[in-house]
Amino acid sequence: MTPLLHPYDVTREEGFRAPLDYNRKSLLKDVDRCHKAEIVSVIRLTRKERLFHIRLLEQGERERFSFLPGQFVMLELPGFGEIPISICGSTSQKGFLELCIREAGRVTTMLHRARVGSRVGIRGPFGSFFPLERMKGHDILLVAGGLGLAPLRAPIMHITENRSDYGEVRILYGTTEPEQLLFDYQYEQWRRVDGVTLSLTVDRPDAGWQGAVGNVVRLLEEINTPLEESYAIVCGPPVMFNSVCGTLHSRGIPRDRMFVSLERRMQCGMGKCCRCNVGSTYVCMDGPVFDFWTVMNLKEAI
Amino acid sequence: MLFRIVEKMAFRSLIQLLLETTQVIGPRKIAVTREGKPVHQYLPLSGFEELELGYDTTDIPAKSYFLPYEENLSTWSFIGNDWTQEITYRLQPRVLVGLHACDINALLKLDKVMTREFFPSPYYISRRKNSFIIGIDHEPCQGGFCHWLGTDSVNRGFDLFLTDLGDRYFVAIDSERGFTLLQQVAVRLVTENDTADYLTVRRRIASGFAPPLDVRQLPRLLDMEFDSEIWRRWGAKCLSCGSCAAVCPTCYCYGVSENVSMDFTRGAKVKQLYSCTLKDFAEVAGGHNFRSARETRLKYRYYHQHRGFVEQYDEPKCVGCGRCGRSCLAGINPQEIIGDLLATEVPS
Numbered sequence: 001m002t003p004l005l006h007p008y009d010v011t012r013e014e015g016f017r018a019p020l021d022y023n024r025k026s027l028l029k030d031v032d033r034c035h036k037a038e039i040v041s042v043i044r045l046t047r048k049e050r051l052f053h054i055r056l057l058e059q060g061e062r063e064r065f066s067f068l069p070g071q072f073v074m075l076e077l078p079g080f081g082e083i084p085i086s087i088c089g090s091t092s093q094k095g096f097l098e099l100c101i102r103e104a105g106r107v108t109t110m111l112h113r114a115r116v117g118s119r120v121g122i123r124g125p126f127g128s129f130f131p132l133e134r135m136k137g138h139d140i141l142l143v144a145g146g147l148g149l150a151p152l153r154a155p156i157m158h159i160t161e162n163r164s165d166y167g168e169v170r171i172l173y174g175t176t177e178p179e180q181l182l183f184d185y186q187y188e189q190w191r192r193v194d195g196v197t198l199s200l201t202v203d204r205p206d207a208g209w210q211g212a213v214g215n216v217v218r219l220l221e222e223i224n225t226p227l228e229e230s231y232a233i234v235c236g237p238p239v240m241f242n243s244v245c246g247t248l249h250s251r252g253i254p255r256d257r258m259f260v261s262l263e264r265r266m267q268c269g270m271g272k273c274c275r276c277n278v279g280s281t282y283v284c285m286d287g288p289v290f291d292f293w294t295v296m297n298l299k300e301a302i
Numbered sequence: 303m304l305f306r307i308v309e310k311m312a313f314r315s316l317i318q319l320l321l322e323t324t325q326v327i328g329p330r331k332i333a334v335t336r337e338g339k340p341v342h343q344y345l346p347l348s349g350f351e352e353l354e355l356g357y358d359t360t361d362i363p364a365k366s367y368f369l370p371y372e373e374n375l376s377t378w379s380f381i382g383n384d385w386t387q388e389i390t391y392r393l394q395p396r397v398l399v400g401l402h403a404c405d406i407n408a409l410l411k412l413d414k415v416m417t418r419e420f421f422p423s424p425y426y427i428s429r430r431k432n433s434f435i436i437g438i439d440h441e442p443c444q445g446g447f448c449h450w451l452g453t454d455s456v457n458r459g460f461d462l463f464l465t466d467l468g469d470r471y472f473v474a475i476d477s478e479r480g481f482t483l484l485q486q487v488a489v490r491l492v493t494e495n496d497t498a499d500y501l502t503v504r505r506r507i508a509s510g511f512a513p514p515l516d517v518r519q520l521p522r523l524l525d526m527e528f529d530s531e532i533w534r535r536w537g538a539k540c541l542s543c544g545s546c547a548a549v550c551p552t553c554y555c556y557g558v559s560e561n562v563s564m565d566f567t568r569g570a571k572v573k574q575l576y577s578c579t580l581k582d583f584a585e586v587a588g589g590h591n592f593r594s595a596r597e598t599r600l601k602y603r604y605y606h607q608h609r610g611f612v613e614q615y616d617e618p619k620c621v622g623c624g625r626c627g628r629s630c631l632a633g634i635n636p637q638e639i640i641g642d643l644l645a646t647e648v649p650s
């Protein structure tokens with residue numbers, strides 16, 4: 001007997017089996033399938049944070065994968081969970097990702113125990129990015145607190161690699177204690193780039209600390225050149241946003257030229273699970289990068 | 303759209319024919335309340351007799367057939383330190399019969415989220431396209447307010463839609479497969495007499511509704527009343543149990559968890575529908591909770607229904623089915639909350 005209703009096979013839709021590329025978000029695809037990737041090296045940054053070098057295993061995927069500074073990926077540990085992590089490396093590294101990860105819970109703890117050679121999954125990139133094109137020709141302030149240096153590192157890499165496109169670049173970074181400073185082995189490298197300055201501060205100095213003491217707002221206040229024409233990127237704990245962005249505004253930077261990256265719980269990265277919603281905005285789709293004026297208009301953002 | 307008339311006996315034959323080869327899901331009586339009111343649920347039918355098309359409403363919506371409460375997103379097989387990922391999508395067609403206009407409108411709203419512009423969901427689409435939908439007109443249900451939201455009638459999103467004209471059904475046909483399926487039984491063209499009867503039934507249904515509240519101001523009012531005492535008052539009652547979202551035909555938020563088999567050879571990535579009123583909905587690692595107060599979670603739910611969704615899709619997400627109000631043990635119901643926001647009495 002011929003069936004009265006024909007079965008429908010979604011995998012036979014046009015383009016469904018075409019190579020995975022999460023940048024093409026309007027295509028009907030296998031949205032839960034991840035790129036297989038390998039942890040090629042692990043670099044200990046602090047007691048709680050490690051830098052993972054991750055390489056996509058499939059040649060074609062490696063070539064297609066591209067991201068913009070500020071975007072994130074969903075990192076899958078099969079059988080354990082999937083978490084959103086900002087890409088903290090350079091856009092010029094093809095199919096090779098740097099992820100700086102803090103040990104915070106179930107998945108991240110497991111990851112910190114993972115050995116070199118472990119196979120993980122990557123979905124993405126997802127989300128919005130820092131508008132580095134628009135910032136061309138301007139001075140740039142990069143302000144980070146704590147783990148905020150991780151999402152800030154991608155724009156730092158981009159700007160130092162395309163140094164001639166930008167004016168003066170100031171990196172201001174603060175943590176609670178000196179031993180929490182991330183990427184300390186790279187400071188010298190950044191400082192030596194012409195036109196780039198890096199200032200550090202900590203709240204609780206130890207005996208060996210020779211730098212500034214206090215929070216990053218202090219570092220901002222010490223800048224005595226005009227800032228009106230600058231763009232700013234601010235990454236860190238939400239409490240930092242109001243004070244830093246408030247200070248930047250008092251120095252003449254319009255709020256829509258300051259960018260922040262919001263953190264929310266995320267289970268999909270694709271505007272489906274609603275976990276990342278701020279009011280009615282999807283942080284995974286419209287964010288995580290927002291200009292501060294938009295953030296002020298989001299209910300319950302900070 | 304095409305229209306036909308099918309005698310009730312012929313409709314019965316159609317369902318029986320379908321039952322021979324296909325899963326057919328429809329409103330089935332599963333219990334009777336203490337007050338003697340039958341309780342219905344959309345469940346697979348084993349025979350036409352189980353189908354009770356005259357049902358009032360169901361506690362649980364039909365969404366579970368499109369967004370199951372729990373589903374496997376992926377299955378992992380582990381071999382040494384490597385793994386493979388398997389994903390399967392629904393391939394079997396099935397029939398859902400007896401859905402009311404609100405529930406079909408709810409599917410149309412889910413379609414907007416799940417099938418459009420960004421990251422269309424193959425999980426949803428495979429279920430949606432494998433579902434043959436037969437809707438039916440009905441008298442206003444108890445506690446529903448679909449007419450406030452314009453979801454008391456529906457023109458798309460189904461294959462067939464029935465209006466009961468006593469001994470026969472007036473059938474609206476909205477798909478080729480619907481038209482083809484109807485050819486299995488005796489159907490006839492619509493006469494002037496049928497049209498007149500159809501209009502009479504529609505008028506009778508419309509007259510059964512109390513006057514509606516005007517919800518068009520809600521998106522703005524929700525912004526204006528963001529810090530209102532309305533939320534503290536209603537929020538103080540909320541038990542954060544999550545039932546309201548579970549029974550809502552348009553609530554789709556979820557959580558994901560993964561597991562590994564005892565012998566470490568297989569694992570699964572499992573999606574569970576969640577609820578924004580549950581305490582840890584917006585909690586992140588380190589324990590920070592962006593909505594730790596229960597009133598903020600209740601408010602967020604209304605915010606998404608009547609503002610966020612409107613901003614994205616120019617229509618509210620709520621279809622006014624009243625299920626959240628009926629299922630709430632704390633007596634929180636959407637009509638009264640909307641009434642409070644509009645500073646109006648709810649007509650009964």
Ligand SMILES: Cc1cc2nc3c(=O)[nH]c(=O)nc-3n(C[C@H](O)[C@H](O)[C@H](O)COP(=O)(O)OP(=O)(O)OC[C@H]3O[C@@H](n4cnc5c(N)ncnc54)[C@H](O)[C@@H]3O)c2cc1C
Nearest residue numbers: 083084085086100101102105106107108264265266586587
């Ligand atoms: C856009 C974005 C970028 C991020 N970038 C980084 C980064 O570069 N480095 C870094 O160390 N951390 C980053 N995080 C935070 C990181 O995602 C969480 O620390 C991580 O999800 C914790 O997972 P867990 O299983 O170890 O913790 P648990 O507390 O055990 O969490 C259980 C589950 O809750 C969810 N969850 C918990 N906390 C968060 C959170 N903060 N954000 C989203 N989901 C969460 C996850 O799905 C997780 O699997 C980022 C978060 C977002 C939203």
Ligand code: SF4
Nearest residue numbers: 540541543544546630
């Ligand atoms: S069903 Fe009622 S008590 Fe439970 S979470 Fe919803 S509003 Fe709160």
Ligand code: SF4
Nearest residue numbers: 550620621623624626
């Ligand atoms: S919010 Fe309540 S009334 Fe509105 S669609 Fe959901 S369950 Fe029905």
Ligand code: FES
Nearest residue numbers: 269272273274284
């Ligand atoms: S992470 Fe799922 S909707 Fe944003």
